[in-house]
Amino acid sequence: MKLVRYRHGGQTRLGKVVGDRVVDLSETVGGGDSMRQLLTVLPAYRNVLDVATGPSLALSDVVLAAPIHDPQKFLGIGMNYRQHAEEARQAGIPIPASQMWFNKQVSCINGPFDPVVKPEVTQEMDYEIELGVVIGRRCRHVRADAASEVIAGYLIVNDVSARDWLKKSPTFTLGKSFDTHGPIGPWIVTADEVSDPMALEMQLSVNGELRQRSSTADMIYNIYQQIEYLSSVMTLEPGDILASGTPSGIGAPTGRFLQPGDVMRLSISELGMIEHRVIAEGKPL
Template sequence: MKLVNYKLKYDFAPNRMGMMLYDNVVDLQQASEQMHENEVTKESAYPLPSNPDEFFAQGAASLRCAEKVFSYIQRNQPKLQYKREEVILGPPVPNPSKIICVGINYADHVAEMGSEISKFPVLFSKFNNALIGPEDNIHKVSATEKLDYEAELAVVIGKKASNVKKEEVFEYIAGYTIGNDTSARDLQKRTVQWLQGKSLDHTTPVGPWLVTKDELTDPANLSIQSFVNGEKRQSSNTKHLIFDIPYLISFITELITLNPGDIILTGTPDGVGMAMTPPQFLQDGDTVRVEIEGIGAMENKIIDM
């Protein structure tokens, strides 16, 4: 199933949890209530919150209940459905407690950036101020002249994870989505720490939805591409990750406890603007589209601030 964080256009109500039914958005809490009215069982009576943060905070319990609701709406016509053009999608997890990013995790990207393959994963963090939805504009502030794109597979954690063994990693995953680790290269490179170039306000789109792990069963073999103004810039496959998802989560959870809703951005392949000859950085009015097989696509416009 595909879980979304949505709100109706021209509506000032808070964002709500939903799920995709073909091309429509179904409100998760309302569908849950409809299911309980029609198919009341002790097992299905778990209350689902409408708030996306509360939904993910409840971890595996929310996901199990959502699976039952999804099964129900596939069998029955839900009362309230919204056409895709009637809603605005936010990042699937709007306020994760942690956003952990992995740098230089594709060999070809390591080479184009003039780096060396690291013995251990290169980790850095982002903050929630950077997160935006799959349709939002990416803000280009005056502090940077070298804004760049990075298409990435994002992993969302489904339950509290600490010291997880590699063979058990997938038990802790809620699902997968798309990330664009938009990076201010001039700010990133002016010190040995990358944070200032990686966590600018309103620069990291994630979405369009969370595809649960039961639907996307092989994250280690997905095509990943990016386009700037329709021109293909990146084209690779997640099978080329240097440190794969089981290794990454096992490695990270030896150091840091991950909570439900936490996001891991797994790294970008080669083809970034900084490595082109001459370098091609994002400008006001440009559009960046990121596509990942089995998930979908998102497209964001760059605007000067």
């Protein structure tokens, strides 16, 4: 099932995508537009949602919003693709000896087709395509071999990064958290509909030029190991987003940073596509 938040007629609602239409689910789950709340009851409502045939709209008539706008956590792992780690090593950046996690403030979350703002205070804004893992139930101390049981589904993440701000602080938080720098979507594909999350093809282009192309199979730490590692530290909650790392091809090694007018297009097999135009700060969204 493809779960979405969508805007139509001045309202934001929950739905599921069936073919080229969006079937409304808000009334089925008691109203509201919080995907996080839906995920907390998804196991109990799943059979009902699967067969729901409420009012529907053409996808072309709605605006897709960020599938989750209110997660409690938005976490990312750095240097988690083998070719990307080698790319960084050659640039003089040491490869971490263990999983290296950082926080993206949830206020950076952006819709799947919304503009990304280039702040005036950064000259090194970069792109990163990533597989996003959405947690489905509250959990702690999860073994890697049981981690698939706590995953609700998957989406595409663009971990937009201000590289010059990453250098200013011992943590990555500021450089990863500018407003609009966390586009996600286009929907959550529930885990049962993804054949193998560790064998998904991923591509990112800028202005039609292919910049990143890889497979999730190139991860150093797979998503199950990531969940085991994180849950040894903190309780993971429904709706939490884990950005599982980016492959090689980012702009930093060559200095090819994003500028206003650039268009980023990201796709991951079985998950769909998201796209964003870069706009200058101060321009209307």
